[in-house]
Amino acid sequence: MSRAETVPVSEAVAASAARRPSPLWTLGLLRSELVTTLRRWRTLALLGVLAAVPVLVGIAVKIQTRGGRTVDHSGQGPAFMTQITNNGLFLVFTALAATLPFFLPMAVGVVAGDAIAGEAGAGTLRYLLVAPAGRTRLLLTKYTTVMAFCLLATLIVAGSALIVGALLFPLGDLTTISGTRISFAEGLGRALLIALVVAASLVGIAALGLFVSTLTNSGIAAMATTVGILITVQILDQIPQLHALRPYLFSHYWLSFADLVRDPVYWDDLVKNLDLQALYAAVFGSAAWARFTTKDISA
Amino acid sequence: MAPYESDDAVDAARVDAAGDEERHAARRKAARYAVPVAVVGVAAATIGLVPALAASGDPDLPRITAQQLIEKIAKSDVQQMSGTVRIDTDLGLPDLGGLANNLSSAAGKGSGDGSSADPRSQLTSLVSGTHTLRVAADGPEKQKLSLLESGSEYSLIHNGKNVWGYDSKTNDVYHGTSADSGKEHRAEPPATPKDFADQALKSVDGTTSVTVDGTERVAGRDAYKLLIKPRQSGTTVGAISIAVDAKTGTPLKFTLTPKSGGAAVLDVGFTQVSFAKPAASTFDFTPPKGAKVTEEKKDSAAHKHAPEPGRDFAKGMNGADVLGEGWTSIATFDTGAKGGLPTGSRGGDFGGFLGSLGEKVSGKFGKGTVFSTRLVNALITDDGKVYAGAVTKDALVKAANEGK
Numbered sequence: 001m002s003r004a005e006t007v008p009v010s011e012a013v014a015a016s017a018a019r020r021p022s023p024l025w026t027l028g029l030l031r032s033e034l035v036t037t038l039r040r041w042r043t044l045a046l047l048g049v050l051a052a053v054p055v056l057v058g059i060a061v062k063i064q065t066r067g068g069r070t071v072d073h074s075g076q077g078p079a080f081m082t083q084i085t086n087n088g089l090f091l092v093f094t095a096l097a098a099t100l101p102f103f104l105p106m107a108v109g110v111v112a113g114d115a116i117a118g119e120a121g122a123g124t125l126r127y128l129l130v131a132p133a134g135r136t137r138l139l140l141t142k143y144t145t146v147m148a149f150c151l152l153a154t155l156i157v158a159g160s161a162l163i164v165g166a167l168l169f170p171l172g173d174l175t176t177i178s179g180t181r182i183s184f185a186e187g188l189g190r191a192l193l194i195a196l197v198v199a200a201s202l203v204g205i206a207a208l209g210l211f212v213s214t215l216t217n218s219g220i221a222a223m224a225t226t227v228g229i230l231i232t233v234q235i236l237d238q239i240p241q242l243h244a245l246r247p248y249l250f251s252h253y254w255l256s257f258a259d260l261v262r263d264p265v266y267w268d269d270l271v272k273n274l275d276l277q278a279l280y281a282a283v284f285g286s287a288a289w290a291r292f293t294t295k296d297i298s299a
Numbered sequence: 300m301a302p303y304e305s306d307d308a309v310d311a312a313r314v315d316a317a318g319d320e321e322r323h324a325a326r327r328k329a330a331r332y333a334v335p336v337a338v339v340g341v342a343a344a345t346i347g348l349v350p351a352l353a354a355s356g357d358p359d360l361p362r363i364t365a366q367q368l369i370e371k372i373a374k375s376d377v378q379q380m381s382g383t384v385r386i387d388t389d390l391g392l393p394d395l396g397g398l399a400n401n402l403s404s405a406a407g408k409g410s411g412d413g414s415s416a417d418p419r420s421q422l423t424s425l426v427s428g429t430h431t432l433r434v435a436a437d438g439p440e441k442q443k444l445s446l447l448e449s450g451s452e453y454s455l456i457h458n459g460k461n462v463w464g465y466d467s468k469t470n471d472v473y474h475g476t477s478a479d480s481g482k483e484h485r486a487e488p489p490a491t492p493k494d495f496a497d498q499a500l501k502s503v504d505g506t507t508s509v510t511v512d513g514t515e516r517v518a519g520r521d522a523y524k525l526l527i528k529p530r531q532s533g534t535t536v537g538a539i540s541i542a543v544d545a546k547t548g549t550p551l552k553f554t555l556t557p558k559s560g561g562a563a564v565l566d567v568g569f570t571q572v573s574f575a576k577p578a579a580s581t582f583d584f585t586p587p588k589g590a591k592v593t594e595e596k597k598d599s600a601a602h603k604h605a606p607e608p609g610r611d612f613a614k615g616m617n618g619a620d621v622l623g624e625g626w627t628s629i630a631t632f633d634t635g636a637k638g639g640l641p642t643g644s645r646g647g648d649f650g651g652f653l654g655s656l657g658e659k660v661s662g663k664f665g666k667g668t669v670f671s672t673r674l675v676n677a678l679i680t681d682d683g684k685v686y687a688g689a690v691t692k693d694a695l696v697k698a699a700n701e702g703k
Contacts, residue, residue, distance in 0.1 A: 180581060283342070
């Protein structure tokens, strides 16, 4: 058992003296994790792709509606597509609706899958554990980092969409999908709320990815498995014969964020979504903890 | 020797300690893996038990006779309310999905009106599946009905003289005025439990038994359960159960079960209801910029007869003769299309497709095809007559024979 705790006696004594590091020290660990994650070219490329989606959607709608033509009325494509020309703020909703089914969770799957397995693969995990962090604390820090990435990725999509929407389309009072009007400030508030809900929707797959990441020492394998699970679940959610299973699939209520653009807001599915994400986080978070705190670290 | 001995002892102790540690580690591992398992267990128990706990305990309400309850519904004068309604329709129709949509939009275009915001093209979707609606009302002048879809919403807003339909998916707006139709004009198609209950209570006569069947809680409110059962044979209607709010007399839930048993054909109930005045802004509508606005055609008489899913499907038809009375009434009309299916002229393939859904019957009247659902059956004879009603196949054939 090459557990990190079985370090030479002199070091162990020194470590046990420092076993209860100040909360500040934990923040330091979190900061170093965040910086490491965000400095990776891979992460930056993912965020770049996410930021480009609203730009593409915005330009496509602009070109299509040039010269006073209205956008395609068939109602195809992501939700809110037809309203973008009324109000640039709708580009935020469209961009999130377009990226939530695949781009966003894929990015989260890559970061979460890499969290532990990537360190193990690069041989840096045991050095991390030599520091008096403790495995539980390290895992929590990793999970917090992944969740911070969820929020950052969502805010980047929303922010990019807001900028593109403001540049290409008029802003102003907003017609909700229920047909009522709300002020631009309230619309902006709802857009922020939607971004937070979308980020929270990714908490489930983040926990799942972290669990997968504790199972293997290969970062690539963990990422591929997580993204594979994502695709499988999305397909299962489309099969009508499996409707009994659907409410338990983490992606089932993802698009319920659209209910925040109703007036009054329809909370039922939103609450179900958040409950489900919390359940996934609890189940796979604790499974990751059970695995990570008891497994042999050989790399 | 002594040092060696002591070394041995230490080694033995080490081995023991290592064994202990291994056993300890195995126990610890098992204990830790028990945590996610326990979380799953607690979640499963919560999902299983909470609805059971919430459903337990019917409210204790003073006893009331069926007559008093019907009077309570009639006297009920709720002007202001809002709520969420869930409609479950299971007519046993094949799930045509996109095909049905195509057909209805084709029909819409056929009548020279392609707007997806037209109430007629929207509300046909209620005929099958599960839908969530929102209703709000503030007096006879202001009503709103919204059909909640994933990522979009269809709203029908009646405010004073204006009737607006807004489909957020396509950004289409439909505008009509209710002034010419007078006060009796109904902006809303039947969608709330009250609409269905009113229809059902109209048919309460000698052919029906009406009882109060205990109490229940609907949308967090105490309610009486009114049970309506047809006494006649030959109808496909098994029973109708209406939950009536004990305080206001408003029907909160309407369930229609077929005689053949199984799931309800129609289940309409509030999942959330409030009798407070809805915000005035709920009923304000201005077409958003860039929306395509379609004006109502003045001659659209059909508008008043929005498609009525459910039992009174037959009665709602224009220009139909009604045979029989009560639950076994059968609507009949002549399509004038000799040669069977009225769609036959639209192409052999499609007619053949429809024919394959029906069942060939023959009798004194000649030959025909019966189309069955779990509630409504229809007989289309080869000489173009249609008989339809919430009655059994045999009753249709009998009616056709007598009509000859």
